[in-house]
Amino acid sequence: MAKVKKTPRPKAETPKGFRDYFGAEVTERTEMLGKIAHVYHRYGFDALESSAVETVEALGKFLPDVDRPNEGVFAWQEVDEKDTAEEKRGDWLALRYDLTAPLARVYAQHRNDLPTPYRRYAMGPVWRNEKPGPGRFRQFYQCDADTVGAPSVAADAEICAMLSDCLETVGIPRGDYMVRINNRKVLNGVLEAMGVSDEGQQADVLRTIDKFDKVGETGVRELLGKGRLDASGAYIDGVGLAASQAEPVIAFLTSKGADAGATLANLRAAIGGSAVGAEGVDELEMMASLLDAQGYGGDRVQIDPSVVRGLGYYTGPVFEAELTFEIFDEKGRKRQFGSVSGGGRYDDLVKRFTGQSVPATGVSIGVDRLLAALREKGRMGGRVQGPVVVTVMDKDRMADYQSIVAELRNAGIRAEVYLGNPKNFGNQLKYADKRESPVAVIEGADEKARGVVQVKDLILGAKIAQEATLEEWKERPSQFEIPRAELVAKIREILAEHS
Amino acid sequence: MAKVKKTPRPKAETPKGFRDYFGAEVTERTEMLGKIAHVYHRYGFDALESSAVETVEALGKFLPDVDRPNEGVFAWQEVDEKDTAEEKRGDWLALRYDLTAPLARVYAQHRNDLPTPYRRYAMGPVWRNEKPGPGRFRQFYQCDADTVGAPSVAADAEICAMLSDCLETVGIPRGDYMVRINNRKVLNGVLEAMGVSDEGQQADVLRTIDKFDKVGETGVRELLGKGRLDASGAYIDGVGLAASQAEPVIAFLTSKGADAGATLANLRAAIGGSAVGAEGVDELEMMASLLDAQGYGGDRVQIDPSVVRGLGYYTGPVFEAELTFEIFDEKGRKRQFGSVSGGGRYDDLVKRFTGQSVPATGVSIGVDRLLAALREKGRMGGRVQGPVVVTVMDKDRMADYQSIVAELRNAGIRAEVYLGNPKNFGNQLKYADKRESPVAVIEGADEKARGVVQVKDLILGAKIAQEATLEEWKERPSQFEIPRAELVAKIREILAEHS
Numbered sequence: 002m003a004k005v006k007k008t009p010r011p012k013a014e015t016p017k018g019f020r021d022y023f024g025a026e027v028t029e030r031t032e033m034l035g036k037i038a039h040v041y042h043r044y045g046f047d048a049l050e051s052s053a054v055e056t057v058e059a060l061g062k063f064l065p066d067v068d069r070p071n072e073g074v075f076a077w078q079e080v081d082e083k084d085t086a087e088e089k090r091g092d093w094l095a096l097r098y099d100l101t102a103p104l105a106r107v108y109a110q111h112r113n114d115l116p117t118p119y120r121r122y123a124m125g126p127v128w129r130n131e132k133p134g135p136g137r138f139r140q141f142y143q144c145d146a147d148t149v150g151a152p153s154v155a156a157d158a159e160i161c162a163m164l165s166d167c168l169e170t171v172g173i174p175r176g177d178y179m180v181r182i183n184n185r186k187v188l189n190g191v192l193e194a195m196g197v198s199d200e201g202q203q204a205d206v207l208r209t210i211d212k213f214d215k216v217g218e219t220g221v222r223e224l225l226g227k228g229r230l231d232a233s234g235a236y237i238d239g240v241g242l243a244a245s246q247a248e249p250v251i252a253f254l255t256s257k258g259a260d261a262g263a264t265l266a267n268l269r270a271a272i273g274g275s276a277v278g279a280e281g282v283d284e285l286e287m288m289a290s291l292l293d294a295q296g297y298g299g300d301r302v303q304i305d306p307s308v309v310r311g312l313g314y315y316t317g318p319v320f321e322a323e324l325t326f327e328i329f330d331e332k333g334r335k336r337q338f339g340s341v342s343g344g345g346r347y348d349d350l351v352k353r354f355t356g357q358s359v360p361a362t363g364v365s366i367g368v369d370r371l372l373a374a375l376r377e378k379g380r381m382g383g384r385v386q387g388p389v390v391v392t393v394m395d396k397d398r399m400a401d402y403q404s405i406v407a408e409l410r411n412a413g414i415r416a417e418v419y420l421g422n423p424k425n426f427g428n429q430l431k432y433a434d435k436r437e438s439p440v441a442v443i444e445g446a447d448e449k450a451r452g453v454v455q456v457k458d459l460i461l462g463a464k465i466a467q468e469a470t471l472e473e474w475k476e477r478p479s480q481f482e483i484p485r486a487e488l489v490a491k492i493r494e495i496l497a498e499h500s
Numbered sequence: 501m502a503k504v505k506k507t508p509r510p511k512a513e514t515p516k517g518f519r520d521y522f523g524a525e526v527t528e529r530t531e532m533l534g535k536i537a538h539v540y541h542r543y544g545f546d547a548l549e550s551s552a553v554e555t556v557e558a559l560g561k562f563l564p565d566v567d568r569p570n571e572g573v574f575a576w577q578e579v580d581e582k583d584t585a586e587e588k589r590g591d592w593l594a595l596r597y598d599l600t601a602p603l604a605r606v607y608a609q610h611r612n613d614l615p616t617p618y619r620r621y622a623m624g625p626v627w628r629n630e631k632p633g634p635g636r637f638r639q640f641y642q643c644d645a646d647t648v649g650a651p652s653v654a655a656d657a658e659i660c661a662m663l664s665d666c667l668e669t670v671g672i673p674r675g676d677y678m679v680r681i682n683n684r685k686v687l688n689g690v691l692e693a694m695g696v697s698d699e700g701q702q703a704d705v706l707r708t709i710d711k712f713d714k715v716g717e718t719g720v721r722e723l724l725g726k727g728r729l730d731a732s733g734a735y736i737d738g739v740g741l742a743a744s745q746a747e748p749v750i751a752f753l754t755s756k757g758a759d760a761g762a763t764l765a766n767l768r769a770a771i772g773g774s775a776v777g778a779e780g781v782d783e784l785e786m787m788a789s790l791l792d793a794q795g796y797g798g799d800r801v802q803i804d805p806s807v808v809r810g811l812g813y814y815t816g817p818v819f820e821a822e823l824t825f826e827i828f829d830e831k832g833r834k835r836q837f838g839s840v841s842g843g844g845r846y847d848d849l850v851k852r853f854t855g856q857s858v859p860a861t862g863v864s865i866g867v868d869r870l871l872a873a874l875r876e877k878g879r880m881g882g883r884v885q886g887p888v889v890v891t892v893m894d895k896d897r898m899a900d901y902q903s904i905v906a907e908l909r910n911a912g913i914r915a916e917v918y919l920g921n922p923k924n925f926g927n928q929l930k931y932a933d934k935r936e937s938p939v940a941v942i943e944g945a946d947e948k949a950r951g952v953v954q955v956k957d958l959i960l961g962a963k964i965a966q967e968a969t970l971e972e973w974k975e976r977p978s979q980f981e982i983p984r985a986e987l988v989a990k991i992r993e994i995l996a997e998h999s
Contacts, residue, residue, distance in 0.1 A: 011557040013608035013853040016578075016593050019551035021606055027547035028537075035534070038527075043909050045887035045916030045935075048526035052518035052639055053552070053625060054574070058510040075553070075593070077576035079515075094515050094574070096595075107520055109512035116934040118919045126552060140551055151919035155898050159917070162906070294899035295906035354512040388544035399654050400793035407661070407794035410542050417544030418658070420617045420650035435615040436544075 018133030019140055029381055033171050033368055034124050034144060040167045041122040041146050044159065049121040051103040053128075057093035059106045061353055074098050075130045096128035100145045101350065101363065108149050109354035118151035124368075147363025149351065154284045157182075157318040157346055157362045158291040164322050164342055164364050165301045171371060172380050173324065178341075180297075181305035182320045184285050185345070187253070187268055188309070190278010194249040194271065197242070205240045206250065211309060213254050221254065222247050249273060256306050261289045264304045284318060318362065319345035328377045338374050342366040387437030389416040389492060392430075393423035394445040401449065405442060405488070412489045414496070433459060440495055442488070456481050456491055460499045517632030518639055528880055532670050532867055533623050533643060539666045540621040540645050543658065548620040550602040552627075556592035558605045560852055573597050574629045595627035599644045600849065600862065607648050608853035617650035623867075646862025648850065653783045656681075656817040656845055656861045657790040663821050663841055663863050664800045670870060671879050672823065677840075679796075680804035681819045683784050684844070686752070687808070689777015690770055693748040696741070704739045705749065710808060712753050720753065721746050748772060755805050760788045763803045783817060817861065818844035827876045837873050841865040886936035888915040888991060891929075892922035893944040900948065904941060904987070911988045913995070932958060939994055941987070955980050955990055959998045 015021060022030070038048070057076055079091030097103050100123045108119060124144040133139055146163065148156045161180050168178045188210075192203050209224045216224065223229035225247040228239035249271050256267035265286050272278025285304050292302050308321050324338035344364030351359035375381035391405050402418045409416035419429045433441045443455035462479035483491050514520060521529070537547070556575055578590030596602050599622045607618060623643040632638055645662065647655045660679050667677045687709075691702050708723045715723065722728035724746040727738035748770050755766035764785050771777025784803055791801050807820050823837035843863030850858035874880040890904050901917045908915035916935075918928045932940045942954035961978035982990050 010853055010855060011560060012555070013558065013605050014555070015551050015605075015609070016553055016555050016591065019553055021551060021610070022547075022549040023610075024546045024548075027549045028541075031534075031537075031547075035530075038530075042527075043912070043914050045914060047523045048521075048530075049523075050521040050526045052514050052520060054515055054518055054627070054639065056511070056513070056515050059512065061510060075576060077574060092515065106512050106514075110514070111520070111522075116931055120916065128553070140553065148919060152921075153898070153919060155902065155917065156919045158902070159919075166909075291899050291902050294903045296903075354509055356509060399652070400790050403654065403657070403790050404793045404795075410665075413542070415542050415544060417619065418654065420647060420652060420655050420658075422651075432615055 016139075018131075018138055020138055030142065030368060030372060033372060034142075036170050037144055037167050037366060037368075038122065038124065040163060040170050044120070044146075044163045044166075046120040046122040046146050046148075049104070049107060049123045050125065051097070051100075051107050051123065053096055053125070054094050055097055055103055055106065057095045059354075060095055060097065060102050073130055075128050098129050099127050100125070100143050100365070101147065101347070104145075104147055104149070104363075105350040105354065105361075108359070109351050112355075117149075118156065119149045120146070121149070122146040142368050144366045144368045145363055147361060149361045150359055151362070152360040154288050154318060155291055156360075157284075157320070158288045158295075160344065160362060160364050161288070161302055161320050162292060162295050162297050164320070164344075164366070165297055167366060168322060168341075168371075172375055173371075175301060177326045178301075178322055178324050180302045180320060180322050181308045182285065182288060182302060182318060183304065183306055183308035184281040184318050185315050186277050186281025186284065186317060187272060187306070188281075190272035190275035190281055191249045191253045193275035193278060194273035195242070195246045197246070202240060202242075207309065209240065210250065210254065213307070218251055218255070221250065225250060253306055257304075260299060261286075261304050264306075265289075268304075268306065281317075288318060314347045314350065315345040316348045317346035319343075320364070322366075324374050326378065328374075338377070340367075341370045341374060386415060387433075387439060389414060389440045389442060390429070390433040390436060390438045391416060391418045391442045391444075392426065392433075393419050394426075394443060396423055398446075398449070401444065405444070405454075408489060409492065412493070414489070414492060439499055440492055442492075444485075448482070448485075452485050453482050454485050454488055456483055456488070456495070458495050515638075517630075517637055519637055529641065529867060529871060532871060533641075535669050536643055536666050536865060536867070537621065537623065539662060539669050543619070543645075543662045543665075545619040545621040545645050548603070548606060548622045549624065550596070550599075550606050550622065552596055552624070553593050554596055554602055554605065556594045558853075559594055559596065559601050572629055574627050597628050598626050599624070599642050599864070600646065600846075603644075603646055603648070603862075604849040604853065604860075607858070608850050611854075616648075617655070618648045619645070620648070621645040641867050643865045643867045644862055646860060648860045649858055650861070651859040653787050653817060654790055655859075656783075656819070657787045657794075659843065659861060659863050660787070660801055660819050661791060661794050661796050663819070663843075663865070664796055666865060667821060667840075667870075671874055672870075674800060676825045677800075677821055677823050679801045679819060679821050680807045681784065681787060681801060681817060682803070682805055682807035683780040683817050684814050685776050685780025685783065685816060686767055686771060686805070687780075689772075689774035689780055690748045690752045692774035692777060693770065693772035694741070694745045696745070701739060701741075706808065708739065709749065709753065712806070717750055717754070720749065724749060752805055756803075759798060760785075760803050763805075764788075767803075767805065780816070787817060813846045813849065814844040815847045816845035818842075819863070821865075823873050825877065827873075837876070839866075840869045840873060885914060886932075886938060888913060888939045888941060889928070889932040889935060889937045890915065890917045890941045890943075891925065891932075892918050893925075893942060895922055897943075897948070900943065904943070904953075907988060908991065911992070913988070913991060938998055939991055941991075943984075947981070947984075951984050952981050953984050953987055955982055955987070955994070957994050 074095040076093055076095035078089055078093050081091035083090050104121065108115065122145060126140050127143050128140050131139060146160065161182060165180050169175060192206060197203055197206055209221055212224065213221055220229060224237065224239050225242045226239045226244060229237050231237055252271035256264055256271055258264040258267055265282060268282045272282065289304060308319055320343065321340050322342040323340050326338060327335045328338050330336050342364060346362040348358055348360045350361060372381065389409055391402050393402055406416045406418045419432060421432060423429065430441065439460050441457040441459060443457065448454055458479045465479055573594040575592055575594035577588055577592050580590035582589050603620065607614065621644060625639050626642050627639050630638060645659065660681060664679050668674060691705060696702055696705055708720055711723065712720055719728060723736065723738050724741045725738045725743060728736045730736055751770035755763055755770055757763040757766055764781060767781050771781065788803060807818055819842065820839050821841040822839050825837060826834045827837050829835050841863060845861040847857055847859045849860060888908055890901050892901055905915045905917045918931060920931060922928065929940065938959050940956040940958060942956065947953055957978040964978055
């Protein structure tokens with residue numbers, strides 16, 4: 002063989018913006034997804050796992066530019082047999098950036114075989130080719146449920162009820178969350194009532210609405226009119242509307258009443274004579290009454306005009322789930338945890354493929370944010386259940402140690418034999434520590450001869466080491482000698498004590 | 501806005517070689533992965549989910565050629581700020597093609613924080629940029645467990661025991677599978693005993709060994725010598741060895757005895773005086789005795805010299821799990837189902853990154869093949885649990901129907917209200933059929949007034965429609981009227997009858 006030039010060692014690194022997940026990070030997410038899937042299933046939703054790779058054409062939104070489609074997706078061109086140096090003919094493929102675009106493709110492709118309405122759920126990673134930042138990764142999980150082919154807001158109401166059930170099922174109690182609903186048509190009604198029909202001005206008004214939390218009523222009036230002197234001293238140009246045009250917006254922004262009825266009445270006033278606005282308010286009213294009939298009252302679901310949702314494609318109801326409890330941010334300041342889920346009705350997504358409008362509505366739960374919230378509240382991510390470690394006192398008796406672990410495993414106890422170099426016994430105990438083992442089992446030649454084993458309660462041991470006096474410590478009551486035949490029973494006892 | 505030229509509708513298609521998975525296909529796999537994870541966890545293995553995207557450099561094996569790395573992986577080049585028209589400087593990224601290469605990267609990257617030995621399991625999709633064929637997809641699941649940093653064959657034995665437990669846990673009973681073990685060093689010993697040291701000739705001998713099943717002992721002797729006239733009449737050139745050189749190979753290939761002891765004795769004879777061969781046989785003997793000590797005897801694990809395993813990187817023990825029951829192939833011929841899992845020891849994978857050899861061993865379970873086997877045997881993929889469908893008789897009473905489903909769901913019963921256009925009642929029942937609903941619930945204005953509901957047992961109904969006479973059918977005993985208050989209890993009863 003010809004000598005190959007030695008290449009430098011590769012770097013052992015995840016690509017920028019990607020990360021690995023270890024142990025409980027993986028299993029807790031799997032468990033949460035399982036619980037959510039269970040709720041989705043009970044509501045009649047069927048699982049769908051579409052391929053992670055789609056044609057760029059089917060994904061839409063991102064289309065190949067001259068060189069390579071690169072706006073937000075990871076994309077590459079297939080090699081085609083007819084490729085020449087000048088012309089590549091292969092399809093552009095890309096990793097999915099969400100689970101909704103693939104659903105539209107799946108529904109269009111399989112619509113003759115699927116039931117209508119089609120309720121489906123999907124969970125899995127999606128990829129975004131964006132600049133990574135702290136806590137922002139280029140691969141993350143989504144967990145969606147959508148109903149395709151149901152025009153009625155009963156479908157939207159159902160999804161809000163399901164969202165509420167999901168949150169309670171994964172461990173967010175009632176009172177610690179709120180599902181807030183709104184309707185895009187109401188917003189359109191407000192714009193109509195204002196007499197703003199220019200698309201650019203409409204966008205400016207929406208941007209201003211988004212600032213309400215920060216600048217308040219006066220600020221919004223200024224921004225809709227001539228402009229406003231910023232806190233920093235900079236002057237922000239206004240939208241240039243007449244003062245009277247601001248009234249519907251202000252009425253809209255301050256429409257939240259003591260209950261759904263009051264809010265609806267305020268919204269009706271805000272949209273004036275707009276037909277589309279009235280439709281939106283009617284839909285909100287219908288959703289609230291359907292939810293009420295199912296037992297989802299104002300303690301779980303509320304009409305909230307401040308819910309806007311970023312995505313341009315929503316066409317009717319929009320909703321959002323917020324966690325309402327307070328956490329401390331990195332600077333120790335109290336703040337609300339915020340949104341963990343959102344969704345709404347998007348009636349035009351399938352149309353791209355079929356030419357026919359297909360009504361659809363759905364929700365996406367941010368499982369990673371939910372997990373973070375539960376960890377923050379100490380409701381998850383506590384103890385890892387480490388394995389019982391059977392130490393190796395005598396290398397030649399590996400078969401004995403393996404039969405001990407086999408016995409423990411057969412009894413359903415997580416257990417392992419130490420498989421590193423057994424020479425240094427201290428290393429074995431250090432290993433057990435690193436594994437967060439609750440118990441170590443020791444069987445030397447002497448114990449073997451006498452039919453006993455030593456059992457070391459490592460959790461109790463750690464506690465004693467921290468709290469006990471030297472004398473107490475010397476007594477080492479955390480280590481027991483027991484008959485070999487009682488091993489499983491004794492370890493069960495210790496595990497039960499610490500659980 | 502400028503008018504945009506209308507683009508043609510995108511095709512609603514998965515890319516070539518990819519597919520979607522629906523309903524039970526997804527949930528049965530999830531369930532199987534959960535069961536396997538449970539076994540892995542009990543053996544002390546920790547979950548790891550590495551990123552799906554790796555640098556091409558870290559994946560190794562496939563290195564970027566002039567244009568684009570394209571041998572077997574999906575790869576693309578990152579856009580870099582310093583890119584010019586002539587020179588692209590971004591990293592090449594790729595989708596992982598298995599779970600072992602990422603493990604080597606993860607271990608090298610995090611080795612200071614991980615326990616040693618590190619037992620980890622991983623499950624998830626991998627991607628291969630290969631020509632797709634029938635039943636061969638470019639995205640599929642792997643489900644691996646590996647131990648890194650344990651040099652002893654006790655680690656290999658443990659993995660074989662665990663593999664056996666996994667198969668039984670997912671529903672393959674003892675007797676329907678066999679874990680077969682072999683050792684690469686024995687093979688090397690055979691080559692040494694033959695006096696074949698030329699790498700090309702060694703490869704030729706291995707290829708010949710692989711043909712033993714087809715050509716038998718005489719055929720192997722011919723192929724190792726001068727050559728052989730094929731069944732098709734073509735002449736296959738031989739390796740060109742002397743007749744006596746074939747003896748160790750034949751002894752090796754026919755070494756399987758009545759029990760482990762007999763096989764080991766035959767293998768010792770086959771490797772003659774080879775030191776590496778003797779090491780291999782010792783390791784096999786040790787594995788068999790460790791497995792025996794844990795209760796894994798010849799009915800579950802056997803030494804089998806015919807296990808070779810394709811991958812070049814195995815350095816010691818290799819193993820394979822085969823399903824031994826017969827199935828019928830597409831032409832109606834009986835055949836054995838074959839291999840569903842394989843693995844072995846690979847001691848050089850981490851070395852690429854760190855320069856230091858790190859012993860490792862592991863197994864990969866082919867979940868999709870296992871699922872196919874269980875479906876083939878009728879042990880899975882039976883009935884989908886369709887939802888109870890609450891029909892809509894009166895569009896304006898949607899709140900009533902929603903409260904019925906809410907009641908059913910709260911009782912843990914999978915249920916949904918019909919969300920399509922309710923005008924045509926027949927369509928609602930067709931929908932229930934398509935959903936494989938066990939029960940439809942009907943509540944018209946009359947029923948509502950009388951405080952009753954109609955319950956239609958769709959499974960019984962289908963049975964009657966197939967088997968009953970016209971008169972029996974007319975009686976429609978599959979539809980009952982019951983008091984509204986007894987709905988949950990009655991549906992529970994029907995579901996229990998059909999389960």
